[in-house]
Amino acid sequence: xxxxxxxxxxxxxxxxxxxxxxxxxxxxxxxxxxxxxxxxxxxxxxxxxxxxxxxxxxxxxxxxxxxxxxxxxxxxxxxxxxxxxxxxxxxxxxxxxxxxxxxxxxxxxxxxxxxxxxxxxxxxxxxxxxxxxxxxxxxxxxxxxxxxxxxxxxxxxxxxxxxxxxxxxxxxxxxxxxxxxxxxxxxxxxxxxxxxxxxxxxxxxxxxxxxxxxxxxxxxxxxxxxxxxxxxxxxxxxxxxxxxxxxxxxxxxxxxxxxxxxxxx
Amino acid sequence: xxxxxxxxxxxxxxxxxxxxxxxxxxxxxxxxxxxxxxxxxxxxxxxxxxxxxxxxxxxxxxxxxxxxxxxxxxxxxxxxxxxxxxxxxxxxxxxxxxxxxxxxxxxxxxxxxxxxxxxxxxxxxxxxxxxxxxxxxxxxxxxxxxxxxxxxxxxxxxxxxxxxxxxxxxxxxxxxxxxxxxxxxxxxxxxxxxxxxxxxxxxxxxxxxxxxxxxxxxxxxxxxxxxxxxxxxxxxxxxxxxxxxxxxxxxxxxxxxxxxxxxxxxxxxxxxxxxxxxxxxxxxxxxxxxxxxxxxxxxxxxxxxxxxxxxxxxxxxxxxxxxxxxxxxxxxxxxxxxxxxxxxxxxxxxxxxxxxxxxxxxxxxxxxxxxxxxxxxxxxxxxxxxxxxxxxxxxxxxxxxxxxxxxxxxxxxxxxxxxxxxxxxxxxxxxxxxxxxxxxxxxxxxxxxxxxxxxxx
Ligand SMILES: Nc1ncnc2c1ncn2[C@@H]1O[C@H](COP(=O)(O)OP(=O)(O)O)[C@@H](O)[C@H]1O
Ligand SMILES: [Mg+2]
Numbered sequence: 209x210x211x212x213x214x215x216x217x218x219x220x221x222x223x224x225x226x227x228x229x230x231x232x233x234x235x236x237x238x239x240x241x242x243x244x245x246x247x248x249x250x251x252x253x254x255x256x257x258x259x260x261x262x263x264x265x266x267x268x269x270x271x272x273x274x275x276x277x278x279x280x281x282x283x284x285x286x287x288x289x290x291x292x293x294x295x296x297x298x299x300x301x302x303x304x305x306x307x308x309x310x311x312x313x314x315x316x317x318x319x320x321x322x323x324x325x326x327x328x329x330x331x332x333x334x335x336x337x338x339x340x341x342x343x344x345x346x347x348x349x350x351x352x353x354x355x356x357x358x359x360x361x362x363x364x365x366x367x368x369x370x371x372x373x374x375x376x377x378x379x380x381x382x383x384x385x386x387x388x389x390x391x392x393x394x395x396x397x398x399x400x401x402x403x404x405x406x407x408x409x410x411x412x413x414x415x416x417x418x419x420x421x422x423x424x425x426x427x428x429x430x431x432x433x434x435x436x437x438x439x440x441x442x443x444x445x446x447x448x449x450x451x452x453x454x455x456x457x458x459x460x461x462x463x464x465x466x467x468x469x470x471x472x473x
Numbered sequence: 474x475x476x477x478x479x480x481x482x483x484x485x486x487x488x489x490x491x492x493x494x495x496x497x498x499x500x501x502x503x504x505x506x507x508x509x510x511x512x513x514x515x516x517x518x519x520x521x522x523x524x525x526x527x528x529x530x531x532x533x534x535x536x537x538x539x540x541x542x543x544x545x546x547x548x549x550x551x552x553x554x555x556x557x558x559x560x561x562x563x564x565x566x567x568x569x570x571x572x573x574x575x576x577x578x579x580x581x582x583x584x585x586x587x588x589x590x591x592x593x594x595x596x597x598x599x600x601x602x603x604x605x606x607x608x609x610x611x612x613x614x615x616x617x618x619x620x621x622x623x624x625x626x627x628x629x630x631x632x633x634x635x636x637x638x639x640x641x642x643x644x645x646x647x648x649x650x651x652x653x654x655x656x657x658x659x660x661x662x663x664x665x666x667x668x669x670x671x672x673x674x675x676x677x678x679x680x681x682x683x684x685x686x687x688x689x690x691x692x693x694x695x696x697x698x699x700x701x702x703x704x705x706x707x708x709x710x711x712x713x714x715x716x717x718x719x720x721x722x723x724x725x726x727x728x729x730x731x732x733x734x735x736x737x738x739x740x741x742x743x744x745x746x747x748x749x750x751x752x753x754x755x756x757x758x759x760x761x762x763x764x765x766x767x768x769x770x771x772x773x774x775x776x777x778x779x780x781x782x783x784x785x786x787x788x789x790x791x792x793x794x795x796x797x798x799x800x801x802x803x804x805x806x807x808x809x810x811x812x813x814x815x816x817x818x819x820x821x822x823x824x825x826x827x828x829x830x831x832x833x834x835x836x837x838x839x840x841x842x843x844x845x846x847x848x849x850x851x852x853x854x855x856x857x858x859x860x861x862x863x864x865x866x867x868x869x870x871x872x873x874x875x876x877x878x879x880x881x882x883x884x885x886x887x888x889x890x891x892x893x894x895x896x897x898x899x900x901x902x903x904x905x906x907x908x909x910x911x912x913x914x915x916x917x918x919x920x921x922x923x924x925x926x927x928x929x930x
Contacts, residue, residue, distance in 0.1 A: 333810050
């Protein structure tokens with residue numbers, strides 16, 4: 209609904225859309241967390257979700273990856289379509305879906321193995337890859353995540369010895385290695401220092417050419433810096449969605465304006 | 474008031490450590506001291522009587538002032554007793570003759586006295602030559618010794634004849650210098666560890682009991698680990714975390730507190746009489762009525778102890794699983810791993826140290842457990858080892874010996890409890906050592922695993 213209403217406002221057009229969320233609601237054990245969200249997320253763009261904490265940003269992001277399957281107390285209505293296919297349709301392979309939709313969490317979660325094995329993890333899940341090819345993919349993924357130069361001499365050391373920022377980039381590399389179409393990032397820099405944050409932001413801008421990114425952030429400047437489109441959520445509802453510069457300079461709603469100017473949080 | 478708490482806590486820690494040290498010191502000195510060739514003396518009493526033996530300890534006299542001394546005089550076949558209390562003030566003089574001899578013999582226990590002759594059919598040797606001949610004969614393996622006879626003389630002049638075949642070792646401790654004593658001691662310790670028991674468990678070694686204990690613990694671990702780990706995985710990773718799961722968890726924890734003898738009764742009723750006799754009827758009908766599996770044995774004992782340690786394994790493994798952050802599982806799932814792949818590639822490797830802890834706890838508990846074993850398969854003296862060269866090599870139906878039970882048996886069921894006490898200490902020391910070694914192995918393994926993955930230790 210929203211998307212078509214605002215077609216003239218540079219909103220992503222239907223055929224540019226990679227991910228479309230259609231009247232999607234979700235409840236945790238009967239407690240409603242998302243209320244009939246509808247939005248189109250454009251291909252090869254960065255879309256930011258902002259909103260006060262507890263408003264349902266993470267919940268929405270996890271729904272796109274079907275991570276709520278792990279919790280048997282959630283229920284949902286509505287549809288989420290990836291490239292026109294409903295992710296909840298019974299004939300979809302969830303593992304394949306999750307491979308196509310990578311996810312990076314708030315706190316870096318490298319596995320307790322070597323740096324190399326971390327990046328190889330997703331590849332190994334898909335079956336045997338020749339070592340030469342695997343090595344190439346790993347180098348490519350680490351390079352894409354701007355980490356290769358820092359770790360190329362210690363690929364076989366434990367990933368837990370890296371700094372927090374390096375760990376987060378390693379997690380991104382690990383996700384990139386399986387060549388996803390969409391990358392979901394849930395406050396990827398909120399646990400990091402300013403320099404690492406900057407590196408992650410640069411990385412996000414560079415990755416745009418390869419895939420579609422969805423970024424959850426509570427940092428307004430970050431959203432303004434890196435995203436092309438921004439969705440403002442509050443209490444499980446989509447309040448306003450539009451091109452980032454428009455939403456930040458000229459929000460349509462009072463509520464949005466209050467939030468981005470810091471009057472509510 | 475607040476100042477005193479740290480001191481109280483420190484004091485209780487110190488006290489615990491002190492008690493532990495005391496226990497170990499006691500076991501070490503009493504257990505290992507038993508093998509030391511201690512000095513023998515001849516005491517001449519005021520009455521003119523001669524007593525040869527090892528002075529063991531002294532206590533105050535019960536009726537009057539003064540002290541009395543306990544001598545281990547051996548020679549039960551001659552004067553009917555091995556021990557003798559002598560009031561110290563009735564001793565006129567004491568000597569330590571270098572020729573005084575101590576023999577470890579078969580049926581009658583030790584002999585203390587002099588060697589007067591060595592006869593092997595062709596010749597009769599006396600004096601130093603007899604001792605040389607005896608030493609040479611004993612140095613040879615038992616089955617190649619000549620059929621000789623010794624003529625022995627006690628301190629007060631009685632003569633007896635003793636077949637060489639019944640003699641295990643001979644020593645003249647007063648004539649040994651410290652190096653020789655040490656060699657003799659080391660040899661004694663080695664025999665204790667490597668030989669079978671003699672004389673209704675009052676002498677000889679404990680090798681079958683060591684072997685039985687370790688084998689039983691290993692079989693038990695092999696049984697309990699898969700079950701315990703699977704149960705823990707189910708409770709922590711698969712089951713819906715509702716009221717029922719909580720109830721099951723509480724039940725498991727409480728099972729750890731059930732007295733071990735109750736498990737023994739259960740094992741006897743269910744495994745031995747229930748399953749065992751059915752197995753006999755189906756597969757070993759030709760040997761009935763003598764039971765094969767219908768009586769206690771290694772398998773039933775290991776199963777019973779596996780049941781006993783199952784709660785420990787479940788709880789320790791579950792704690793390890795619960796410590797793994799969900800973000801690790803989500804990370805794997807988000808990369809397209811299925812539930813099973815997440816489990817086998819992320820969760821189980823991360824839980825490995827916890828599982829090793831579980832083994833440590835289970836082994837420590839099982840190796841020291843005696844009560845249930847008495848019902849389900851331990852034997853005072855097992856004629857055959859449960860593992861040998863005969864097909865199928867591992868004989869799960871056989872009875873086995875166990876250090877804990879051996880200890881109990883030596884302490885209370887010998888004909889001379891006084892003489893068995895040092896052996897009890899030695900066996901206890903061994904049991905503690907085995908548990909310690911098993912534990913240390915697992916601890917080092919766990920440490921190694923953690924270091925390998927860069928986890929903090
Ligand atoms: N696992 C869960 N079980 C129950 N309620 C949850 C769970 N996760 C989040 N919620 C609730 O859903 C709402 C949205 O949470 P979340 O998506 O984490 O917010 P955000 O990421 O925007 O801070 C919050 O009210 C939170 O309490
Ligand atoms: Mg969140």
